[in-house]
Amino acid sequence: MSADTWLPVATGEQAAAYAYGVLAPRLSGGERTRAINAIATHEQARDDALAQLAEQPDLDAVFQIPFPVTNAEQARRLAALCEDRLVNVYCTLAATQTTETRKDFIESARRCSARAVSWGQRPESFPGTGEPIMKAIGEGQDTPATAEDEPSDSPTPVESATPSPPESSGDTGGDGAQLQN
Amino acid sequence: MDISRRALLLAAASTPIVAAGCANDTDTPEAPKSPDDAARTATANSEVELIAAYRAAAAAEPGKAATYDFLAKQHEEHLASVFPDDGQPTVPSPSGTTLNRKALRQLEQQAARQRTEAAITAEDTALVELLARIAASEAGHAAYLQGGA
Numbered sequence: 001m002s003a004d005t006w007l008p009v010a011t012g013e014q015a016a017a018y019a020y021g022v023l024a025p026r027l028s029g030g031e032r033t034r035a036i037n038a039i040a041t042h043e044q045a046r047d048d049a050l051a052q053l054a055e056q057p058d059l060d061a062v063f064q065i066p067f068p069v070t071n072a073e074q075a076r077r078l079a080a081l082c083e084d085r086l087v088n089v090y091c092t093l094a095a096t097q098t099t100e101t102r103k104d105f106i107e108s109a110r111r112c113s114a115r116a117v118s119w120g121q122r123p124e125s126f127p128g129t130g131e132p133i134m135k136a137i138g139e140g141q142d143t144p145a146t147a148e149d150e151p152s153d154s155p156t157p158v159e160s161a162t163p164s165p166p167e168s169s170g171d172t173g174g175d176g177a178q179l180q181n
Numbered sequence: 182m183d184i185s186r187r188a189l190l191l192a193a194a195s196t197p198i199v200a201a202g203c204a205n206d207t208d209t210p211e212a213p214k215s216p217d218d219a220a221r222t223a224t225a226n227s228e229v230e231l232i233a234a235y236r237a238a239a240a241a242e243p244g245k246a247a248t249y250d251f252l253a254k255q256h257e258e259h260l261a262s263v264f265p266d267d268g269q270p271t272v273p274s275p276s277g278t279t280l281n282r283k284a285l286r287q288l289e290q291q292a293a294r295q296r297t298e299a300a301i302t303a304e305d306t307a308l309v310e311l312l313a314r315i316a317a318s319e320a321g322h323a324a325y326l327q328g329g330a
Contacts (some may be wrong), residue, residue, distance in 0.1 A: 039230060041267075085315075087317050090317075091242055091313040091314050091317060092242075092310060093296070093308040094300065094305070094309060094310065094313045095308065095309040095310040095313070099209040099301045099302075101289060102300065102301055102309065103297060103301050105313070105314075106296075106297045106300055106313045106317075107303075107315050109313055109314075109316065109320075110293050110297070110316055110317050110319075111320070111321035112317070113261075113318065113320045113321040113324075114321055114323065114324035115324075116321065116322045117321040117324040117325050117328065118324045118328055121321075123251075123252065123255060123318065123321040123322050123325045124318060124321065125255040125258040125259060125315075125318055126254070126258075126314040126315070127314060127317045127318055127321055128314060128317060131208035131316070173267075
């Protein structure tokens, strides 16, 4: 399987794991646990993708967050955004795959879509057709915003610190449909 | 509707097909359906079932009609995306059977699985991507119904 297939998956999953690390501290209770579990879910998916590659890439460790994340509402919004962007990655790549990988990718898209909705995104007829997933820090030309900046819909980078490590791990639910707000 | 979505729909709707139940009634045997035609027909029939189920649920539970109508509308978009306008099967009027929220969620989950299987057998890459997005949409619907929307 080519790097054209698995590198976008690994990068997207890495970005999602990073984002959950940024947003998890802004949540509390069960939502925070869900976010922490999601880190493990996306790291595992990243590792699975990397295992398909003959040559291991240097994945970016830090990504631009498209808006400041200073409260729970913004955290939920970022989680939903990351999941929706992964839906796009998996759906786009599914079309180019053989049957077994195609099935795996569509099932991944389904789980990501369910998680996006569970974080508050309104269901969409054709999810995952939005903007690409976050850029790595340094990839764009924007100046990182500060945590005090007001939320914005513009793709402004904000976080440059390493996200907090997971405090616990657990079953993230193979089927995102079981997740609830 | 953004450009990418519109392009996706146009690409997927570009192949004319004959719907199950809409075939002509001549004595001429029907040619075997291509994998893509079969996938479109199966998807369309399932979407019709979902639309009818939501309409019945909305009629039975007016307090939740907004939610059910919202989801039914998305299934109408799914249906329109896999069928040309003149070939869409007719959505039956609500019958006596009304599904509750849990049953609707299960129907959505089943639909997402069916869309996945259809995408596996489909050959046209635009159709595969379309079915993948519909499967993802229906997984989102199931989560929406579970989440107390």
